[in-house]
Amino acid sequence: MQPDAGNILVSGGAGYIGSHVAHTLKQAGFTPIVLDSLVKGNRWAGEKSGPFRQGDIGDAAFVAAVCDEFKPIAALHFAAFIEVGESVAKPEMYFANNRDKARIFFETIAKNGVGNIVFSSTAAVYGEPEDVPIPETAAKKPINPYGQSKLDAEEAMRAIPGVRSVALRFFNVAGAAPEAGLGETHYPETHVIPRIVLPLIDSPAALLDALGLKAGFKLFGTDYPTRDGTAVRDYIHVLDLADAHVLALRYLIGGGATNVFNLGSGDGYSVNEIIAAARKVLSRPDFVAGVVPRRAGDPATLIADSTKARALLGWAPHRGIEEMIASAAAWHRTETYVNTILTKARAA
Numbered sequence: 001m002q003p004d005a006g007n008i009l010v011s012g013g014a015g016y017i018g019s020h021v022a023h024t025l026k027q028a029g030f031t032p033i034v035l036d037s038l039v040k041g042n043r044w045a046g047e048k049s050g051p052f053r054q055g056d057i058g059d060a061a062f063v064a065a066v067c068d069e070f071k072p073i074a075a076l077h078f079a080a081f082i083e084v085g086e087s088v089a090k091p092e093m094y095f096a097n098n099r100d101k102a103r104i105f106f107e108t109i110a111k112n113g114v115g116n117i118v119f120s121s122t123a124a125v126y127g128e129p130e131d132v133p134i135p136e137t138a139a140k141k142p143i144n145p146y147g148q149s150k151l152d153a154e155e156a157m158r159a160i161p162g163v164r165s166v167a168l169r170f171f172n173v174a175g176a177a178p179e180a181g182l183g184e185t186h187y188p189e190t191h192v193i194p195r196i197v198l199p200l201i202d203s204p205a206a207l208l209d210a211l212g213l214k215a216g217f218k219l220f221g222t223d224y225p226t227r228d229g230t231a232v233r234d235y236i237h238v239l240d241l242a243d244a245h246v247l248a249l250r251y252l253i254g255g256g257a258t259n260v261f262n263l264g265s266g267d268g269y270s271v272n273e274i275i276a277a278a279r280k281v282l283s284r285p286d287f288v289a290g291v292v293p294r295r296a297g298d299p300a301t302l303i304a305d306s307t308k309a310r311a312l313l314g315w316a317p318h319r320g321i322e323e324m325i326a327s328a329a330a331w332h333r334t335e336t337y338v339n340t341i342l343t344k345a346r347a348a
């Protein structure tokens with residue numbers, strides 16, 4: 001048994017990333033205290049690694065009561081809405097949740113003695129960057145309400161006196177921890193890797209139908225100025241991302257100053273490279289993606305420069321694209337995953 005390194009508040013810890021980080025925190029000797037409204041997440045994920053309290057981050061009385069009960073030494077903030085397309089259709093919903101409720105959450109925990117915050121932000125704060133890989137110093141020009149609401153929340157966090165914070169900015173997260181009973185369980189599912197994997201693993205027809213995947217995966221554009229013509233993006237295995245959050249937490253507990261770190265996987269992966277890895281890992285040499293034209297506004301290459309995180313936090317990703325695909329496939333085959341999505345689809 002490791003000694004108890006302290007209670008850590010994890011907002012949004014019943015969601016994808018938060019539940020994996022709670023698992024990693026527990027393995028590192030901390031006690032994660034998950035706070036989640038379950039507006040998107042799942043109770044089974046929230047209860048996996050420590051005490052779970054259901055409630056809204058915008059409910060100051062609830063947040064204060066959780067702080068009073070557990071006396072956390074720091075908070076990791078994940079609670080947010082994450083769909084870019086939905087944020088364009090319903091910007092007020094994104095600003096209310098991701099910015100305004102986050103501000104209430106930060107102010108309330110600060111008032112209740114929590115002076116260290118790690119915020120799971122996003123590289124969407126940079127918009128369409130002039131230079132890639134993108135350094136932390138790049139101009140912040142979000143191109144959708146999702147990115148703007150996260151940037152506003154970062155600024156609200158840094159404006160609170162007496163709080164030291166780290167904002168972690170990253171692009172796509174993938175993979176799972178099926179051995180811990182955890183994995184990506186989004187409904188709807190818009191992310192590339194689950195959308196490639198699910199139709200290739202004999203998923204039930206009702207599941208593919210619910211996720212709009214009956215026609216298989218569609219590749220947007222093969223004429224980009226990249227190494228193979230398909231768009232290049234940054235992907236991090238969720239357990240590598242969890243390691244980064246624990247390192248950022250240790251940095252703050254150790255007295256580190258307020259900071260911002262980009263997290264990324266070096267050269268990124270093109271869509272064709274992901275398709276080739278899926279063919280190999282899932283033993284599906286027959287897999288051919290349907291090609292459709294480029295989408296307007298999709299840049300050719302988006303990669304974060306994580307030199308600073310590597311130097312100051314000692315972070316490095318260890319799991320590559322094949323491990324992301326294999327662990328995602330193992331998770332998407334589980335009854336927990338399939339039943340959770342079918343239940344959400346029926347309720348929608």
Ligand SMILES: NC(=O)c1ccc[n+]([C@@H]2O[C@H](COP(=O)([O-])OP(=O)(O)OC[C@H]3O[C@@H](n4cnc5c(N)ncnc54)[C@H](O)[C@@H]3O)[C@@H](O)[C@H]2O)c1
Nearest residue numbers: 012014015016017037038039040041056057078079080173
């Ligand atoms: N998934 C990605 O690829 C990705 C990429 C970059 C950044 N991020 C950031 O990481 C964070 C987590 O993303 P995720 O994929 O785990 O999302 P998720 O939807 O799986 O998890 C978010 C959790 O927050 C909870 N939540 C939302 N609003 C809440 C509120 N007002 N009060 C209490 N709980 C609330 C939801 O119920 C859910 O469990 C987000 O802040 C997102 O901006 C994610």
